[in-house]
Amino acid sequence: MLSVTFSATLDGAQGSVVRLQAATENALPQICLTGLPNAVIRESRERVRACLVQLGFEVPSRRIVVNLSPASTPKQGSQLDLAMALSCLAAEQKVDCKMLEGFGALGELTLDGNLQPIAFALPLIEALENLPNIHTILLPSGNAAEALLAGASKVRLASHLSEILDFFQNKRDLPRPQNLPPPAGKQNPPPKLFETIVGQSVAKRALQIALAGRHHLLLLGPPGVGKSLLAQSAVELLPDLEPSEMLELMRVYALCPGVQPPSGRPFRCPHHSASAAAILGGGNARIAPGEVSLAHRGVLFLDELPEFKKDVLEGLREPLEGREVFIRRVGQAHRLPADFTLIAAMNPCPCGHALGSSGRCTCSLGQRSQYLKRISGPLADRFDLVVVLSRPRVGMGVASVSDAEAMRRSILRLWKADNHGARPRSFLCETAELNTEDGKWFGEAMEKQQLSMRKARKWLSVARTISALEESTSVTRQHLTEAHAFVANVLPDT
Numbered sequence: 001m002l003s004v005t006f007s008a009t010l011d012g013a014q015g016s017v018v019r020l021q022a023a024t025e026n027a028l029p030q031i032c033l034t035g036l037p038n039a040v041i042r043e044s045r046e047r048v049r050a051c052l053v054q055l056g057f058e059v060p061s062r063r064i065v066v067n068l069s070p071a072s073t074p075k076q077g078s079q080l081d082l083a084m085a086l087s088c089l090a091a092e093q094k095v096d097c098k099m100l101e102g103f104g105a106l107g108e109l110t111l112d113g114n115l116q117p118i119a120f121a122l123p124l125i126e127a128l129e130n131l132p133n134i135h136t137i138l139l140p141s142g143n144a145a146e147a148l149l150a151g152a153s154k155v156r157l158a159s160h161l162s163e164i165l166d167f168f169q170n171k172r173d174l175p176r177p178q179n180l181p182p183p184a185g186k187q188n189p190p191p192k193l194f195e196t197i198v199g200q201s202v203a204k205r206a207l208q209i210a211l212a213g214r215h216h217l218l219l220l221g222p223p224g225v226g227k228s229l230l231a232q233s234a235v236e237l238l239p240d241l242e243p244s245e246m247l248e249l250m251r252v253y254a255l256c257p258g259v260q261p262p263s264g265r266p267f268r269c270p271h272h273s274a275s276a277a278a279i280l281g282g283g284n285a286r287i288a289p290g291e292v293s294l295a296h297r298g299v300l301f302l303d304e305l306p307e308f309k310k311d312v313l314e315g316l317r318e319p320l321e322g323r324e325v326f327i328r329r330v331g332q333a334h335r336l337p338a339d340f341t342l343i344a345a346m347n348p349c350p351c352g353h354a355l356g357s358s359g360r361c362t363c364s365l366g367q368r369s370q371y372l373k374r375i376s377g378p379l380a381d382r383f384d385l386v387v388v389l390s391r392p393r394v395g396m397g398v399a400s401v402s403d404a405e406a407m408r409r410s411i412l413r414l415w416k417a418d419n420h421g422a423r424p425r426s427f428l429c430e431t432a433e434l435n436t437e438d439g440k441w442f443g444e445a446m447e448k449q450q451l452s453m454r455k456a457r458k459w460l461s462v463a464r465t466i467s468a469l470e471e472s473t474s475v476t477r478q479h480l481t482e483a484h485a486f487v488a489n490v491l492p493d494t
């Protein structure tokens with residue numbers, strides 16, 4: 001007897017459908033697997049056999065061959081247990097083969113028949129949900145949350161194999177995932193950290209512009225001036241996650257079992273000793289998202305930027321430019337989203353006192369230039385705003401709540417208007433927004449300062465954010481002047 005069921009395995013960052021075909025042969029009773037199963041799946045033969053015997057089935061009574069197709073791609077994970085058990089039962093005619101048509105099954109079995117929740121459930125459910133010839137997906141009750149998140153309409157839940165057999169043999173219904181109650185009045189908490197930052201009005205303004213326009217920001221200053229605090233307060237000022245953004249984020253976090261997904265916009269601050277794989281993503285048999293993807297739709301904070309490894313700094317250019325990252329494996333490139341706002345902080349020199357500090361710098365010129373050179377030109381070019389922080393003087397005020405609230409509202413307004421989406425625009429079209437006089441002034445300034453096209457565009461783009469924050473209908477010289485203060489790079493030029 002030949003039976004067919006469907007399940008799924010993880011292929012890079014996505015789920016891939018596996019078709020299980022089982023056939024019996026007159027030979028010694030055993031379950032044979034073909035189709036590149038990994039060690040976990042090979043072990044599941046024993047789990048499935050022991051579990052079926054516990055439930056009173058004499059399976060296998062003959063030799064059962066289970067083929068996992070496509071046979072040429074490697075399969076991994078214990079989520080194939082349930083589909084394999086159903087295939088074996090159908091091959092042995094304990095369940096009607098015809099009834100299994102159009103069913104997908106995901107779930108790990110214990111020896112007493114309980115269905116354990118599976119890892120990486122979200123991409124696997126989505127893979128089965130998108131296959132048109134599947135009408136029902138059988139899933140462990142413990143994965144109901146992921147089914148809801150995926151908006152899966154085909155899912156039926158069970159917590160024991162006997163419930164599924166009841167469903168097939170006695171037509172007993174299986175429950176669908178129930179909608180979770182909406183979170184009670186979820187609102188952003190008040191921006192507490194931001195309120196504690198003393199002075200630094202220029203840096204706060206830079207932060208507002210950076211967050212509103214999704215620009216990358218570099219904070220330069222001596223130790224202890226509040227660079228980390230400013231960066232940490234950034235997520236407090238950002239709008240709530242949209243449901244579609246939440247789903248994107250859950251897809252990324254679904255690939256990292258053990259890493260708790262954030263309840264709001266992510267804030268990631270990896271240590272400077274982290275490897276390129278930890279920051280950019282890696283993994284062998286399965287893809288492990290890096291910090292750039294875990295910070296998707298949020299803020300990535302790199303403190304002590306020059307201390308990061310050279311390959312990390314070089315590798316950052318790809319996600320900063322394209323807002324996505326490719327994890328390359330033999331013959332394949334897996335795409336992961338990495339749309340974050342980068343906030344980086346660094347001292348102006350190795351001792352930290354070269355700029356804006358009351359202490360005296362003890363570094364030689366050579367040491368200083370060596371230190372700054374670690375941020376290579378092309379990476380430095382990715383920062384839209386650079387701001388120099390100095391020590392706050394006694395008597396400087398902290399931000400009041402209304403300041404922070406007003407800032408948050410202005411950022412939300414710009415995000416809603418989406419003036420700064422990734423729509424490609426030609427440089428000529430952008431300069432056309434300036435009136436004739438300001439356009440001439442801008443052109444002359446470009447020539448005088450010998451600005452590269454990239455830097456000029458960056459200048460204009462920051463000016464456009466400032467103009468939108470001011471609710472102005474056009475970009476004026478005043479906006480350009482303010483933007484210039486942040487864009488005029490203090491780092492070595494390329």
Ligand SMILES: [Zn+2]
Pocket residue numbers: 349350351352353354361362363
């Ligand atoms: Zn120094």
